[in-house]
Amino acid sequence: MSTTPNDEWLYTxxxxxxxxxxxxxxxxxxxxxxLLFVKRDITTVYKQTILGPLWYVIQPLFTSVIFTLVFNNxxxxxxxxxxxxxxxxxxxxxxxxxxxxxxxxxxxxKQNESxxxxxxxxxxxxxxxxxxxxxLKLFIQLGxxxxxxxxxxxxxxxxxxxxxxFLFPVYLLMxxxxxxxxxxxxxxxxxxxxxxxxxxxxGVSLLMYMSAVPYxxxxxxxxxxxxxxxxxxxNPLTQIIEGFRYMLLNTGSFSWSGFFYTLSxxxxxxxxxxxxxxxxxxxxxxxx
Amino acid sequence: xxxIILKAENISKQYRLGLVGxxxxxxDLNRWWHRVRGKEDPFLKVGSVxxxxxxxxxxxxxxxxxxxxxVRRGEVLGIIGKNGAGKSTLLKILSRVTSPTTGEIKTKxxxxxxxxxxxxxxxxxxxxxxxxLNGAILGMxxxxxxxKELEIIEFSGCERYIDTPVKRYSSGMRVRLAFAxxxxxxxxxxxxxxxxxxxxxxxxxxxxxxxxxxxxGEGRTVLFVSHNMAAVKSLCTRAIVLEYxxxxxxxxxxxxxxxYLQTNQYEGFKKEYINNALEGSGxxxxxxxDEKGVNRAEFGFDEVISIKIKLKIHENNSKSFLGFRxxxxxxxxxxxxxxxxxxxxxxxxxxxxNVNLPHRFLTPNGYFLTFALHIPNxxxxxxxxxxxxxxxxxxGSSMHKYxxxxxxxxxxxxxxxxxx
Numbered sequence: 001m002s003t004t005p006n007d008e009w010l011y012t013x014x015x016x017x018x019x020x021x022x023x024x025x026x027x028x029x030x031x032x033x034x035l036l037f038v039k040r041d042i043t044t045v046y047k048q049t050i051l052g053p054l055w056y057v058i059q060p061l062f063t064s065v066i067f068t069l070v071f072n073n074x075x076x077x078x079x080x081x082x083x084x085x086x087x088x089x090x091x092x093x094x095x096x097x098x099x100x101x102x103x104x105x106x107x108x109x110k111q112n113e114s115x116x117x118x119x120x121x122x123x124x125x126x127x128x129x130x131x132x133x134x135x136l137k138l139f140i141q142l143g144x145x146x147x148x149x150x151x152x153x154x155x156x157x158x159x160x161x162x163x164x165x166f167l168f169p170v171y172l173l174m175x176x177x178x179x180x181x182x183x184x185x186x187x188x189x190x191x192x193x194x195x196x197x198x199x200x201x202x203g204v205s206l207l208m209y210m211s212a213v214p215y216x217x218x219x220x221x222x223x224x225x226x227x228x229x230x231x232x233x234x235n236p237l238t239q240i241i242e243g244f245r246y247m248l249l250n251t252g253s254f255s256w257s258g259f260f261y262t263l264s265x266x267x268x269x270x271x272x273x274x275x276x277x278x279x280x281x282x283x284x285x286x287x288x
Numbered sequence: 289x290x291x292i293i294l295k296a297e298n299i300s301k302q303y304r305l306g307l308v309g310x311x312x313x314x315x316d317l318n319r320w321w322h323r324v325r326g327k328e329d330p331f332l333k334v335g336s337v338x339x340x341x342x343x344x345x346x347x348x349x350x351x352x353x354x355x356x357x358x359v360r361r362g363e364v365l366g367i368i369g370k371n372g373a374g375k376s377t378l379l380k381i382l383s384r385v386t387s388p389t390t391g392e393i394k395t396k397x398x399x400x401x402x403x404x405x406x407x408x409x410x411x412x413x414x415x416x417x418x419x420x421l422n423g424a425i426l427g428m429x430x431x432x433x434x435x436k437e438l439e440i441i442e443f444s445g446c447e448r449y450i451d452t453p454v455k456r457y458s459s460g461m462r463v464r465l466a467f468a469x470x471x472x473x474x475x476x477x478x479x480x481x482x483x484x485x486x487x488x489x490x491x492x493x494x495x496x497x498x499x500x501x502x503x504x505g506e507g508r509t510v511l512f513v514s515h516n517m518a519a520v521k522s523l524c525t526r527a528i529v530l531e532y533x534x535x536x537x538x539x540x541x542x543x544x545x546x547x548y549l550q551t552n553q554y555e556g557f558k559k560e561y562i563n564n565a566l567e568g569s570g571x572x573x574x575x576x577x578d579e580k581g582v583n584r585a586e587f588g589f590d591e592v593i594s595i596k597i598k599l600k601i602h603e604n605n606s607k608s609f610l611g612f613r614x615x616x617x618x619x620x621x622x623x624x625x626x627x628x629x630x631x632x633x634x635x636x637x638x639x640x641x642n643v644n645l646p647h648r649f650l651t652p653n654g655y656f657l658t659f660a661l662h663i664p665n666x667x668x669x670x671x672x673x674x675x676x677x678x679x680x681x682x683x684g685s686s687m688h689k690y691x692x693x694x695x696x697x698x699x700x701x702x703x704x705x706x707x708x
Contacts, residue, residue: 008396009394009395009396010395010396010397010398011394012392012393012394012395013381013384013387013388013392013393013394013395014387014391014392014393015388015389015390015392029429030424030427032424032429032430033424036420036421036424037421040413040417040421043412043413044410044412044413047412114407115407115408115425116385117380117385117403118383118385118401118403118404119383119385119401119403119407119408119425120385121425121427282386283386283387285380285385285386286303286304286386
């Protein structure tokens with residue numbers, strides 16, 4: 001019997017872990033699975049519903065209407081000459097993408113326990129597929145936004161996009177990284193400590209109000225107590241929402257320092273998410 | 289000699305008993321603190337052998353302890369052991385569902401595991417869509433699945449329903465479709481749990497046939513975990529026996545099966561009966577013995593089972609009859625046998641008797657024995673219900689492919705002939 005040098009082995013199963021173990025070659029090998037999961041997510045959500053994919057559209061529209069009624073009509077929040085409905089729709093569209101990514105991925109381990117417990121594939125495929133399938137939802141909702149944009153434009157509202165529009169892909173990436181990163185962190189913690197589920201449940205909807213979704217950042221600066229205003233301003237999500245509205249509606253403020261601050265936070269959170277996710281995926285099935 | 293394709297070195301797996309609850313965080317922090325300082329995990333030192341029936345003296349148990357084995361290319365390795373021996377844990381580690389606590393497994397090929405058929409089936413998707421999804425989950429690429437799509441559909445026998453959502457399928461159809469996908473996997477190393485026992489008898493036959501093709505004809509490396517000794521015997525070239533998380537035997541399949549049958553006696557069986565307080569006539573002791581005179585409760589299908597009886601006959605009970613009854617797990621009486629004591633002797637005192645149960649006769653299953661000493665229609669002198677229990681293990685009966693299916697209590701060789 002000859003001893004085999006270690007480098008001949010294709011892979012090793014052990015408990016030891018590299019800090020960041022993102023095997024791109026392996027993920028690439030499973031790309032078909034990624035696409036099939038995306039397809040499954042999209043086609044099965046609204047099976048056996050009458051309105052089907054229309055639900056993608058109805059939810060943001062109704063939320064925008066309610067926000068407009070409550071915050072703009074009742075609460076008298078100024079949106080700087082932009083039709084409040086359009087203002088809210090832009091914020092909600094962006095927020096929805098982040099929210100869907102986060103809540104979708106934060107359940108990864110618990111929800112796929114039965115699959116993960118029986119078969120191996122790179123676990124990160126699951127949250128990735130959720131992020132990608134939500135992208136499709138986002139584009140449908142952006143289409144609706146574009147429709148209303150044109151409607152308001154033809155009705156004579158003073159609207160214009162900003163030159164920042166070229167940053168659109170970066171904003172998408174930041175939202176995806178933030179949602180995915182936080183989602184992976186939460187999903188890993190949920191396997192052992194179910195408390196996180198509860199936190200996600202009410203935390204995310206509260207976070208929305210602290211992320212300048214139904215109001216411009218300038219209003220927060222004016223009306224919130226100092227400490228709260230600072231929190232809202234340094235919340236990376238505020239920067240994303242505000243920047244999103246700035247490029248689409250040319251309203252609010254934008255600063256490069258805020259932009260890079262958000263970008264670096266997104267990347268850091270994503271990397272932390274990957275590290276924690278890697279640690280968990282190896283043996284979560286024993287504790288879940 | 290072919291090269292080694294998979295090598296397991298010192299595989300151990302520790303589990304924590306009890307609830308994951310308030311103590312968890314404390315242990316986690318303790319563990320983390322030791323790791324930060326570069327010390328060994330304090331909880332790895334504790335832990336007891338995983339005997340499920342005894343009370344644990346530690347919160348941690350070793351489901352596997354220092355497992356070593358090698359698999360050569362093209363070999364079919366059987367992994368046998370009773371419930372709780374660590375088979376499933378080993379499977380989980382091999383299929384990378386969980387990682388070992390210590391040790392490592394090195395492999396030169398891609399491992400695909402079948403711990404279950406139909407993993408990831410989505411009820412809302414059609415049969416065809418599920419073939420693709422399930423295939424991809426098991427590690428196939430789209431092109432590979434496409435090339436085999438027709439073959440898979442044909443094998444499953446679900447052509448007519450292939451574009452109907454799987455939620456409308458009967459459970460049998462679902463299993464057939466799932467198995468069809470699994471059977472067309474082509475990994476370097478295939479890890480299979482006892483998924484064979486699915487579907488109706490006809491499909492089982494087909495499935496076992498396919499398994500044999502995979503392991504024999506196509507020269508694939510297979511690790512096969514099973515309780516079914518007949519399947520192990522017919523499929524595997526080598527086997528290891530696990531007991532309480534340790535390897536206790538490694539070698540040729542036949543020897544491994546024999547070893548397993550001799551050592552792994554279920555504690556729940558009653559292989560002997562002793563009545564010390566017997567007054568008057570009656571049965572004093574009963575013992576189940578194999579051909580070598582070893583007291584056992586588990587026998588192979590082709591083994592003769594002897595029952596050794598110590599009988600006490602007093603006063604005027606010499607006209608009595610000693611009888612026993614074989615009863616199966618469904619409480620069906622398989623047969624009754626009786627001995628007229630007067631026909632062998634008329635003395636009063638203690639008899640040592642022996643009776644053999646026919647071999648290659650009782651269907652592999654569990655059985656109870658009820659003994660009685662009586663004078664027919666007059667008096668019941670001694671009656672012991674279910675005094676012995678034993679198990680017939682499948683070691684290659686003509687009906688072994690129907691394991692799990694109730695095809696009767698006995699296997700009978702009928703005489704078949706052709707007339708035209």
